[in-house]
Amino acid sequence: MKSTYVENEKELAAVHATAMVKNGMIVGLGSGSTSAYMIKELGENVKKGLAITGVPSSKKTAQLAQEVGIPIITLEEAGFLDINIDGADEFDTEFRLIKGGGGALLREKILADNSRFNVIIADSSKQVSKLGAYKLPLEAIPFATANIIKKLTGMHLKPMLRQTNGETYKTDENNFIVDIDISDIRDLEKLNRNLLHIPGVVETGLFLESTDIIIMGKRDKIVVFNAKESS
Numbered sequence: 001m002k003s004t005y006v007e008n009e010k011e012l013a014a015v016h017a018t019a020m021v022k023n024g025m026i027v028g029l030g031s032g033s034t035s036a037y038m039i040k041e042l043g044e045n046v047k048k049g050l051a052i053t054g055v056p057s058s059k060k061t062a063q064l065a066q067e068v069g070i071p072i073i074t075l076e077e078a079g080f081l082d083i084n085i086d087g088a089d090e091f092d093t094e095f096r097l098i099k100g101g102g103g104a105l106l107r108e109k110i111l112a113d114n115s116r117f118n119v120i121i122a123d124s125s126k127q128v129s130k131l132g133a134y135k136l137p138l139e140a141i142p143f144a145t146a147n148i149i150k151k152l153t154g155m156h157l158k159p160m161l162r163q164t165n166g167e168t169y170k171t172d173e174n175n176f177i178v179d180i181d182i183s184d185i186r187d188l189e190k191l192n193r194n195l196l197h198i199p200g201v202v203e204t205g206l207f208l209e210s211t212d213i214i215i216m217g218k219r220d221k222i223v224v225f226n227a228k229e230s231s
């Protein structure tokens with residue numbers, strides 16, 4: 001079980017981010033435990049009269065959004081999002097992220113790419129000086145996965161096919177997740193390009209340029225990192 005202070009930090013960051021959601025907005029709803037706090041808070045605000053629609057990044061998030069009363073629509077219906085709020089597994093000082101611990105990286109990246117403004121909410125354990133202590137998830141199509149794993153082994157990335165409860169994990173898009181070790185990699189941009197060149201790799205959990213703001217809970221405080229101010 002996670003310590004209470006980590007949960008408090010997640011909730012603080014999540015609630016703080018909801019203040020950016022205004023009437024009439026179309027909101028990308030991230031996946032994971034930090035996003036769940038954000039979705040529950042938005043649900044409370046909807047009950048108080050906030051008029052928004054959400055575009056969920058996973059089936060689990062869609063279910064939670066419906067339970068708390070947030071009307072949801074598809075990305076196609078939305079066209080574009082006003083704001084997208086999501087968690088992360090790691091972030092560095094250059095606003096680069098590892099995402100996909102919860103397996104929703106493909107839809108999450110699509111939402112991030114289709115949003116005017118991207119907010120990341122996180123507890124302080126997610127802040128790192130160098131990405132890679134956390135394994136990088138790749139989404140791969142089942143047909144190609146065995147061969148992709150051989151290639152990744154040849155690239156010294158120590159691939160592991162993700163399993164849950166003894167079964168191969170399947171994403172909402174019916175793909176597999178391969179987790180790789182990028183702790184020795186210096187050039188993340190090049191790595192990302194190389195990974196996306198492998199046929200059958202659908203997407204990586206490296207989010208290199210999409211983030212506008214990171215809201216981090218640190219003990220009982222909020223720390224905000226603004227990409228515009230840092231560039």
Ligand SMILES: O=C(CO)[C@H](O)[C@H](O)COP(=O)(O)O
Pocket residue numbers: 030031032033034035086087088089098099100101102103104105108
């Ligand atoms: O990328 C994700 C899911 O695919 C999550 O945002 C990430 O795993 C963080 O999760 P949590 O908020 O539970 O720590």
